[in-house]
Amino acid sequence: MGESLSTFKIRIIGLVQGVGFRPFVYRIALQNSLLGTVDNRNDGVIIEINATKNQCDKFVYQIDNQAPQASVIERIEINEIPNKQFPDFRIIKSDNNEIRDEITEVSPDIAVCDACIEDVKSQKHRINYLLTNCTHCGPRFTIIKQLPYDRPNTTMADFKLCEICHDEYTNVMDRRFHAQPVACNSCGPIYKLYSNGNIETNVDSIICEMATIIDNGGIIAVKGVGGYHIVCSALQSEAVNRIRAIKQRDAKPMAVMYANEDALLKYAYADSSQLELLNSWRRPIVLLKAKYKFHKSVSSGFTTVGSVLPYMPLHYALFEQCNSDAIVLTSANIAGAPIIIDDNIAVSFFADKVDAVITYGREIHNRVDDSVAYTVNNSPRLIRRSRSFAPSPIRINFDVDGILAVGAELVNTFCLGRKKQAIPSQHIGDLKNAETLEFYQESIERYSDLFKFKARAIACDLHPDYMSSKYAAQQNIELVKVQHHHAHMASCMLENNISDNVIGIILDGTGLGIDGNIWGGEFLFGDYSNFERISHFSYIPLPGGDMVTKEPWRTAISYLYKVYGRDLLDLDIPLIHEIGKDKISFLIAMIEKGINSPLSSSAGRLFDAVAALTGICINSSFHAEAPMRLQDVITSENISESYSYSVDGSTINFDIMIQEIVSDLSNNMELGVISQKFHNTIIAVSINMCQEISMTKGCNKVVLSGGVFQNDFLSSKLETQLTNKGFDVYVHNKVPANDAGISLGQIAIAAHKLRN
Ligand code: ZN
Numbered sequence: 163m164g165e166s167l168s169t170f171k172i173r174i175i176g177l178v179q180g181v182g183f184r185p186f187v188y189r190i191a192l193q194n195s196l197l198g199t200v201d202n203r204n205d206g207v208i209i210e211i212n213a214t215k216n217q218c219d220k221f222v223y224q225i226d227n228q229a230p231q232a233s234v235i236e237r238i239e240i241n242e243i244p245n246k247q248f249p250d251f252r253i254i255k256s257d258n259n260e261i262r263d264e265i266t267e268v269s270p271d272i273a274v275c276d277a278c279i280e281d282v283k284s285q286k287h288r289i290n291y292l293l294t295n296c297t298h299c300g301p302r303f304t305i306i307k308q309l310p311y312d313r314p315n316t317t318m319a320d321f322k323l324c325e326i327c328h329d330e331y332t333n334v335m336d337r338r339f340h341a342q343p344v345a346c347n348s349c350g351p352i353y354k355l356y357s358n359g360n361i362e363t364n365v366d367s368i369i370c371e372m373a374t375i376i377d378n379g380g381i382i383a384v385k386g387v388g389g390y391h392i393v394c395s396a397l398q399s400e401a402v403n404r405i406r407a408i409k410q411r412d413a414k415p416m417a418v419m420y421a422n423e424d425a426l427l428k429y430a431y432a433d434s435s436q437l438e439l440l441n442s443w444r445r446p447i448v449l450l451k452a453k454y455k456f457h458k459s460v461s462s463g464f465t466t467v468g469s470v471l472p473y474m475p476l477h478y479a480l481f482e483q484c485n486s487d488a489i490v491l492t493s494a495n496i497a498g499a500p501i502i503i504d505d506n507i508a509v510s511f512f513a514d515k516v517d518a519v520i521t522y523g524r525e526i527h528n529r530v531d532d533s534v535a536y537t538v539n540n541s542p543r544l545i546r547r548s549r550s551f552a553p554s555p556i557r558i559n560f561d562v563d564g565i566l567a568v569g570a571e572l573v574n575t576f577c578l579g580r581k582k583q584a585i586p587s588q589h590i591g592d593l594k595n596a597e598t599l600e601f602y603q604e605s606i607e608r609y610s611d612l613f614k615f616k617a618r619a620i621a622c623d624l625h626p627d628y629m630s631s632k633y634a635a636q637q638n639i640e641l642v643k644v645q646h647h648h649a650h651m652a653s654c655m656l657e658n659n660i661s662d663n664v665i666g667i668i669l670d671g672t673g674l675g676i677d678g679n680i681w682g683g684e685f686l687f688g689d690y691s692n693f694e695r696i697s698h699f700s701y702i703p704l705p706g707g708d709m710v711t712k713e714p715w716r717t718a719i720s721y722l723y724k725v726y727g728r729d730l731l732d733l734d735i736p737l738i739h740e741i742g743k744d745k746i747s748f749l750i751a752m753i754e755k756g757i758n759s760p761l762s763s764s765a766g767r768l769f770d771a772v773a774a775l776t777g778i779c780i781n782s783s784f785h786a787e788a789p790m791r792l793q794d795v796i797t798s799e800n801i802s803e804s805y806s807y808s809v810d811g812s813t814i815n816f817d818i819m820i821q822e823i824v825s826d827l828s829n830n831m832e833l834g835v836i837s838q839k840f841h842n843t844i845i846a847v848s849i850n851m852c853q854e855i856s857m858t859k860g861c862n863k864v865v866l867s868g869g870v871f872q873n874d875f876l877s878s879k880l881e882t883q884l885t886n887k888g889f890d891v892y893v894h895n896k897v898p899a900n901d902a903g904i905s906l907g908q909i910a911i912a913a914h915k916l917r918n
């Protein structure tokens with residue numbers, strides 16, 4: 163009382179576009195009877211209000227605490243400015259082009275919110291309208307063709323709003339104010355079910371039929387947010403095997419969607435950090451320890467299960483009708499090709515393969531897969547960054563404008579640089595697949611159009627044979643070649659905003675080194691501009707080259723040969739009997755003559771070798787199966803023993819460890835114990851190297867990157883122990899530690915090299 167009003171300028175920085183932030187601010191201002199304006203600009207949301215200091219603080223507090231679920235407030239700046247008068251509170255469109263760049267941020271897709279699920283049950287014009295959404299939820303990136311994010315620029319352009327929807331769309335107090343995809347039963351796209359040549363369009367019948375098919379052990383292709391899924395009961399192994407037959411070559415564990423959190427906890431263990439991730443608006447698939455022993459057709463024999471909660475109205479409606487409370491939900495991608503998004507292709511391709519195909523009339527413009535996450539020491543990590551993450555930028559503290567980073571080869575992503583933002587693409591896939599390569603090129607074009615991006619330089623991997631490197635070479639633009647593991651290190655530095663020197667522990671599958679060998683067990687020191695390779699796992703020939711990833715036994719034999727020479731043939735361990743002496747002798751000849759046996763220091767290959775040596779995984783049917791199985795056999799966490807290794811100059815030698823493992827195998831030691839001792843060895847080596855580098859370089863910062871860090875046992879123990887030893891440990895939270903993170907590292911390195 164009596165306190166005079168001042169004018170405050172409040173700037174909110176973060177992901178605040180396309181998520182209903184301005185109407186939200188408007189409603190809070192109205193609640194507090196404040197006069198002023200709110201404006202959405204490229205550098206953030208700008209609010210000006212007349213208020214007392216207390217009113218302003220309360221207003222900002224409410225904004226910070228009640229913000230729409232999909233917004234991310236990174237920073238709020240409050241400044242008092244010269245007094246202004248406002249007649250009311252309004253949302254303005256600033257017309258000053260100097261301060262108002264076009265809005266160039268695109269929100270990722272958002273899981274349906276609780277209020278919309280409620281509307282589907284109670285709102286007259288939306289009863290069972292399964293494409294219901296509001297300003298706080300629904301599709302975004304998947305439907306946008308062009309900026310700005312307005313309905314005519316989305317795949318909803320052809321659907322004219324009915325009067326009721328139009329009222330909602332234009333009423334600032336309504337939850338659907340400016341919700342671009344808003345629609346209802348009378349004006350929106352509809353679901354259709356195709357089966358046996360019939361088309362069903364009644365939504366109640368569709369849900370009923372869908373539930374019946376699933377409960378009776380059938381399979382269905384159903385359109386999701388970013389592409390088609392194939393679904394069936396998770397408890398009917400014959401149905402799951404039918405899905406596997408359709409997908410071909412895919413022996414990976416399947417993800418399971420549960421009716422709700424209670425159902426999930428029946429089948430899997432989840433702690434509070436995992437539940438938070440599962441329930442977040444991004445609804446990723448989260449890897450959990452299974453409580454229920456799923457059939458091998460679902461789990462591929464793993465003790466974990468990829469778990470996800472419903473995120474579309476259809477999912478909720480289905481579980482209300484279905485007796486099954488756990489369904490397999492797997493992306494409809496065939497033999498490594500991208501996930502199917504086209505309705506005509508889906509209907510014709512699946513017609514004779516599934517029991518029903520369910521489509522809806524809103525076109526998917528940008529394809530996204532389900533994102534996949536896990537937790538390490540209660541913090542979320544990504545394996546696949548796609549739905550509900552892309553195309554969010556990563557804000558950094560230097561300029562990467564005009565740089566296109568084309569990424570690696572497997573689990574590829576690319577990355578665009580816009581001023582101080584790196585924009586990684588969604589998960590693209592394996593570029594060796596021709597259709598995936600097409601998707602890759604199309605996506606680079608689409609991102610370039612969408613973000614009005616023109617590359618002035620391209621960053622690519624050192625490996626000339628990667629399809630991404632070939633693509634880069636064809637573009638006739640200044641090219642910066644980046645060593646793969648330097649890129650891993652830089653990727654982790656960039657997302658943690660570190661610019662000075664770091665120790666990089668890079669445990670990875672493959673990547674071409676500057677000496678022409680294949681690297682992957684690397685201890686680096688450096689920054690974005692330069693790096694030194696301080697030490698690495700000792701080189702081992704990989705007889706058969708690329709074949710070793712599918713046949714880990716080859717790498718195991720190579721390690722045995724290094725230790726025992728030809729005497730390895732006399733070892734009395736299962737691997738030797740299983741492969742047979744003829745095949746092994748042939749392999750030895752290859753190694754001795756150096757035929758197709760490139761040298762590698764890869765950590766991933768060492769994991770492969772130990773998985774094969776122990777008989778846990780001799781042949782691999784999907785990427786990284788061997789290390790995943792090796793980790794999966796660990797049953798308790800309290801074995802502290804490890805194996806021996808030696809350090810010879812800059813090489814780390816595991817010969818003694820191989821001997822000790824052979825001896826443990828001969829003594830019939832439990833495989834879980836052997837595996838754990840092996841993991842402990844890798845942890846011990848890493849800490850040891852870190853301490854040595856830290857002593858000589860006087861550096862305390864460690865970044866962990868590379869595909870091997872998807873191993874949560876290794877990650878959690880190493881992070882904890884390094885932290886306990888006083889290191890500042892930085893890990894990947896924003897992009898995956900695997901090769902999906904490479905493009906982010908490439909862009910950072912290229913920006914620095916171009917500057918010098
Ligand atoms: Zn909603």
Ligand code: ZN
Pocket residue numbers: 287323324325326327328345346347348349350
């Ligand atoms: Zn309508």
Ligand code: FE
Pocket residue numbers: 646650670671672673868869900901
């Ligand atoms: Fe890699």
